[in-house]
Amino acid sequence: MDFTDSPEEATFRREARAWLEANAERRTYPGETWKARYGESDGLARAKTWQARKHAAGLAAITWAPEYGGRGGTPIQQVVYNQEEARFLVPRGYFEIGLGMCIPTLHAYATEAQKQRYTPKALAGDEIWCQLFSEPAAGSDLAGLRTRSVKDGGDWVINGQKIWTSGAHFADWGIIVTRSDPRAPKHKGLTFFFLDMRSPGIEVRRIKQVSGASNFNEVYFTDVRVPDTQRLGAVGQGWGVSITTLMNERLAVGDVAGPDFDEVFALARATELPDGPAIENAAVRERLADWYVRQQGLRYTRFRTMTALSRGETPGPEASIAKVVSASKLQDIASFALDLQDMGGVMLDATESPMRAAFQEALLAAPGARIAGGTDEILRNIIAERVLGLPADVRVDKELPFDELPTGSAAERPRR
Amino acid sequence: MNFAFSEEQQALRDQARKFLADRAAPTRVRRILESDAPYDRELWRGMAELAWMGTAVPEHHGGAGFGYLELCVLAEELGRCLAPTPFSSSVYLATEALLLAGSPEQQGRWLPRLALGEAIGCFALAEGTRAPHAGNLQTEARGGRLGGVKLPVPDGDVADFAIVAARAGDGPAGAVSLFLVDLGAGGVTRTPVATVDPTRSHARITFEGAAAEPLGAPGAGWPLVERLLDRAAVLLAFEQVGGAQAALEMGRDYALGRFAFGRPIGSFQAIKHKLADVYVAVELARSNAYYAAWALSTEAAELPVAAAAARVAASEAFFHAAKENIQTHGGMGFTWEFDCHMYYRRAKLLALTLGSTARWKDKLITRLLLGEAQPQASRADT
Numbered sequence: 001m002d003f004t005d006s007p008e009e010a011t012f013r014r015e016a017r018a019w020l021e022a023n024a025e026r027r028t029y030p031g032e033t034w035k036a037r038y039g040e041s042d043g044l045a046r047a048k049t050w051q052a053r054k055h056a057a058g059l060a061a062i063t064w065a066p067e068y069g070g071r072g073g074t075p076i077q078q079v080v081y082n083q084e085e086a087r088f089l090v091p092r093g094y095f096e097i098g099l100g101m102c103i104p105t106l107h108a109y110a111t112e113a114q115k116q117r118y119t120p121k122a123l124a125g126d127e128i129w130c131q132l133f134s135e136p137a138a139g140s141d142l143a144g145l146r147t148r149s150v151k152d153g154g155d156w157v158i159n160g161q162k163i164w165t166s167g168a169h170f171a172d173w174g175i176i177v178t179r180s181d182p183r184a185p186k187h188k189g190l191t192f193f194f195l196d197m198r199s200p201g202i203e204v205r206r207i208k209q210v211s212g213a214s215n216f217n218e219v220y221f222t223d224v225r226v227p228d229t230q231r232l233g234a235v236g237q238g239w240g241v242s243i244t245t246l247m248n249e250r251l252a253v254g255d256v257a258g259p260d261f262d263e264v265f266a267l268a269r270a271t272e273l274p275d276g277p278a279i280e281n282a283a284v285r286e287r288l289a290d291w292y293v294r295q296q297g298l299r300y301t302r303f304r305t306m307t308a309l310s311r312g313e314t315p316g317p318e319a320s321i322a323k324v325v326s327a328s329k330l331q332d333i334a335s336f337a338l339d340l341q342d343m344g345g346v347m348l349d350a351t352e353s354p355m356r357a358a359f360q361e362a363l364l365a366a367p368g369a370r371i372a373g374g375t376d377e378i379l380r381n382i383i384a385e386r387v388l389g390l391p392a393d394v395r396v397d398k399e400l401p402f403d404e405l406p407t408g409s410a411a412e413r414p415r416r
Numbered sequence: 417m418n419f420a421f422s423e424e425q426q427a428l429r430d431q432a433r434k435f436l437a438d439r440a441a442p443t444r445v446r447r448i449l450e451s452d453a454p455y456d457r458e459l460w461r462g463m464a465e466l467a468w469m470g471t472a473v474p475e476h477h478g479g480a481g482f483g484y485l486e487l488c489v490l491a492e493e494l495g496r497c498l499a500p501t502p503f504s505s506s507v508y509l510a511t512e513a514l515l516l517a518g519s520p521e522q523q524g525r526w527l528p529r530l531a532l533g534e535a536i537g538c539f540a541l542a543e544g545t546r547a548p549h550a551g552n553l554q555t556e557a558r559g560g561r562l563g564g565v566k567l568p569v570p571d572g573d574v575a576d577f578a579i580v581a582a583r584a585g586d587g588p589a590g591a592v593s594l595f596l597v598d599l600g601a602g603g604v605t606r607t608p609v610a611t612v613d614p615t616r617s618h619a620r621i622t623f624e625g626a627a628a629e630p631l632g633a634p635g636a637g638w639p640l641v642e643r644l645l646d647r648a649a650v651l652l653a654f655e656q657v658g659g660a661q662a663a664l665e666m667g668r669d670y671a672l673g674r675f676a677f678g679r680p681i682g683s684f685q686a687i688k689h690k691l692a693d694v695y696v697a698v699e700l701a702r703s704n705a706y707y708a709a710w711a712l713s714t715e716a717a718e719l720p721v722a723a724a725a726a727r728v729a730a731s732e733a734f735f736h737a738a739k740e741n742i743q744t745h746g747g748m749g750f751t752w753e754f755d756c757h758m759y760y761r762r763a764k765l766l767a768l769t770l771g772s773t774a775r776w777k778d779k780l781i782t783r784l785l786l787g788e789a790q791p792q793a794s795r796a797d798t
Contacts, residue, residue, distance in 0.1 A: 003419065004418075292781075296725050303706075321699050380685075381692075387692075
């Protein structure tokens with residue numbers, strides 16, 4: 001066992017680091033984000049410039065084939081690059097969905113001409129993509145979606161509503177799964193398209209989250225026309241296409257960003273409780289030890305995954321634990337850190353609260369981390385079914401026509 | 417990045433699993449559970465023929481001269497089958513104590529026989545139900561004679577000698593030393609003591625003027641105890657991970673085969689999520705154990721922190737897996753006939769045998785505060 005790079009990995013790491021040193025900026029404080037530095041509109045423009053530069057250097061898609069603008073590199077090179085890039089202040093939340101989910105789906109189902117048309121522009125940041133999947137009544141049960149598509153000549157006409165669409169407000173293109181046949185059982189009546197986000201009839205509304213931030217949108221479709229040439233997969237086969245996209249999502253979702261053991265350990269060392277330093281309190285120490293062990297467990301699990309990649313093998317299922325562990329850990333650490341601040345813990349104030357209120361911010365962001373990209377519950381189902389081989393749940397809705405399924409009203413949002 | 421066992425080590429694992437599937441099958445473990453036999457002598461002889469006890473003992477001491485990674489592989493397999501043998505006492509503790517602190521004469525006297533499984537050693541630290549520490553040991557050695565009671569001593573009833581942690585009456589006030597005591601000599605009384613896991617024998621040992629020779633520098637015993645516990649913690653963590661994985665698989669298999677309400681119980685999310693959580697705990701423990709194995713095998717400065725983390729994760733994962741395995745089995749899991757209780761018993765026993773999880777968590781934080789080497793800041797790390 002060792003933790004060093006192979007000679008080839010070390011060479012690539014040196015090159016990646018040198019390029020980043022020359023082209024990227026450092027954070028001015030731990031946890032600084034692109035959006036915090038540049039704001040919304042300037043952030044988008046600068047993100048596009050950054051992406052173009054990264055693509056020109058051959059670093060935008062390391063494992064993709066050169067004929068589509070990729071580098072033709074290995075998965076371990078992508079991991080090495082990601083590790084190096086994480087040390088710098090780079091844009092997050094603009095291109096990941098397009099490059100991680102949408103373009104791979106196009107590559108599985110689109111024509112060669114379409115692949116040639118859309119891939120380079122996505123890589124260079126000229127065109128940003130979003131993914132129109134979830135609906136108010138279809139989240140974990142995505143196949144319960146209701147947005148309708150109806151064939152009309154050479155076009156399809158789309159009506160309905162999508163939600164939790166990251167980046168829809170600045171995206172140029174989107175992939176969408178719709179219901180083309182409500183009389184078919186729910187997984188069998190779906191059809192998948194990609195579409196121009198500036199098509200007439202699309203309305204994007206920002207969603208204000210628990211944290212106050214707005215990273216997501218609701219997207220309304222009123223008689224939106226999409227050419228049949230932009231259909232991905234056969235009519236009624238949209239579920240299979242969606243699975244392709246979601247498999248890529250599982251690969252893209254990893255650890256959750258935010259304060260971790262090191263931050264809460266530092267806070268405990270700096271905190272005085274009525275009976276002495278917090279770091280000498282047995283209850284505090286026990287919690288800290290738990291988080292240390294989880295943090296290190298995830299870290300060494302990543303090492304195991306990297307080892308498999310480095311050997312050219314397919315990683316084992318152990319990588320599937322990362323989000324389910326880290327999202328809850330984030331929430332627990334944040335809550336505990338506010339407890340350590342006692343009455344003052346209620347303040348969300350960048351000057352008064354420790355670490356620029358990172359723990360308060362994390363407390364308000366953590367519920368989303370346990371839901372986005374697969375809820376804790378769905379991830380446990382996936383581990384149980386795909387890793388442990390347990391059977392899928394019994395479904396009462398599998399054979400019935402979709403339009404005969406019972407529905408509820410809980411998905412309707414409170415009106416203000 | 418090479419954070420995995422080698423092909424040769426995997427081959428050793430395959431060989432060990434095959435051997436143990438036959439020689440340490442659940443029916444054989446159960447035979448020890450249901451008899452007065454302290455351990456499975458036939459299994460022990462078979463392990464000795466494969467020279468497992470000498471895995472990490474250098475060749476000039478009569479060992480096989482492999483390393484700790486190989487020993488970790490064997491520990492995981494032994495833990496997986498709940499092997500009822502004194503392997504952990506003799507190999508992880510007594511052998512390690514001699515390697516760490518034994519004089520050439522002491523090493524020459526015991527290591528070759530330990531490595532061949534001809535002699536069994538044990539480690540005597542606890543003195544009843546209060547957590548032992550440098551300041552509360554009552555056992556005392558004075559003028560080469562040892563007095564006091566050690567209880568419980570794992571494998572104390574079958575061992576040929578004990579490594580005993582005791583106050584050094586001749587040294588500076590309060591100093592602790594390790595002593596090597598021949599348990600066949602005079603002044604030693606041993607009686608078996610019942611534990612929560614009858615597949616692993618324990619004894620009360622009363623010393624009344626037993627001949628005791630110092631092991632290691634006089635008065636330097638407590639840091640030595642800590643070093644010894646750290647090394648054993650890594651190896652036991654692999655036994656725990658092996659046991660946890662086996663309990664998880666047992667629960668999974670039952671959930672697939674047991675039907676209720678017209679369907680396999682493994683199709684209910686209440687069972688699926690329970691077992692998914694066990695899987696997560698086992699993987700976190702396994703990854704921590706791998707890192708500790710690296711630290712042990714390279715004598716890295718990170719060992720104290722890595723060993724404590726591995727011990728905490730593995731102790732919790734094994735007990736978690738064992739208790740939820742019973743729960744998954746429902747009433748059947750609470751019967752003597754099903755093997756679930758054997759994992760449950762072993763899980764709690766191993767979680768206490770080197771000191772409670774709470775104490776190891778405390779040690780972990782103490783060590784992080786001391787700035788003892790933090791996990792290697794690998795270049796390949798984010």
